[in-house]
Amino acid sequence: MQIHNLLDWKTHLPTLRQWKEEGRIRYIGLTHYTPSAYAEVEAALKAEAFDFLQINYALDDRAVEARLLPLCRERGVAVLCNRPFGGGGLLGRLRNTPLPGWAGEVQARSWAQLALKFLISHPAVTCAIPGTGNPKYMKENAEAARGPLLTDAQRQQLIALIG
Numbered sequence: 617m618q619i620h621n622l623l624d625w626k627t628h629l630p631t632l633r634q635w636k637e638e639g640r641i642r643y644i645g646l647t648h649y650t651p652s653a654y655a656e657v658e659a660a661l662k663a664e665a666f667d668f669l670q671i672n673y674a675l676d677d678r679a680v681e682a683r684l685l686p687l688c689r690e691r692g693v694a695v696l697c698n699r700p701f702g703g704g705g706l707l708g709r710l711r712n713t714p715l716p717g718w719a720g721e722v723q724a725r726s727w728a729q730l731a732l733k734f735l736i737s738h739p740a741v742t743c744a745i746p747g748t749g750n751p752k753y754m755k756e757n758a759e760a761a762r763g764p765l766l767t768d769a770q771r772q773q774l775i776a777l778i779g
């Protein structure tokens with residue numbers, strides 16, 4: 617159960633804690649989607665024990681790397697990456713860019729798969745939650761969970777490519 621976009625989170629938290637104690641829910645989390653809220657997200661994560669954070673993270677949207685991802689790692693908070701393709705804009709930008717030569721080595725056959733592998737290869741990240749209404753894309757995205765993760769050098773190459 618997640619508190620969406622920090623909405624009234626201090627009001628909801630006691631109810632969710634009670635539900636967790638009763639076994640109605642297993643995990644309690646927070647979500648947000650914009651850097652303007654990161655300071656409040658950080659304060660909430662420091663003030664209370666949450667099981668997970670759902671936050672925007674994509675190859676072209678990496679502001680969470682500075683403070684929130686290290687904090688989640690330190691406190692054992694799972695991280696779900698929302699908007700992993702920046703809402704779709706990232707894949708549009710990469711449409712005419714050839715895949716790196718090593719893509720086959722990590723079993724990636726598209727930019728969508730590389731963009732997802734980039735996220736799940738970060739040590740703080742638990743999973744990515746791409747959105748699609750297209751079953752073909754859904755299959756392609758799920759397949760990004762297979763094969764090797766990216767090395768730090770491969771992740772850095774992708775960052776350099778995006779600029």
Ligand SMILES: NC(=O)c1ccc[n+]([C@@H]2O[C@H](COP(=O)([O-])OP(=O)(O)OC[C@H]3O[C@@H](n4cnc5c(N)ncnc54)[C@H](OP(=O)(O)O)[C@@H]3O)[C@@H](O)[C@H]2O)c1
Pocket residue numbers: 620621647648649670697698699700701702703704707728729745746747748749750752753754756757
């Ligand atoms: N907590 C929050 O505040 C918050 C805020 C925003 C989003 N979210 C969550 O984050 C998740 C994803 O967000 P999102 O859908 O806005 O952004 P996204 O996953 O970054 O991008 C979705 C776009 O990527 C396209 N796409 C998906 N897979 C593709 C593929 N394999 N190849 C080419 N294009 C592909 C989709 O196309 P089609 O439309 O053609 O399928 C769609 O246009 C959702 O579960 C959403 O609920 C949470």
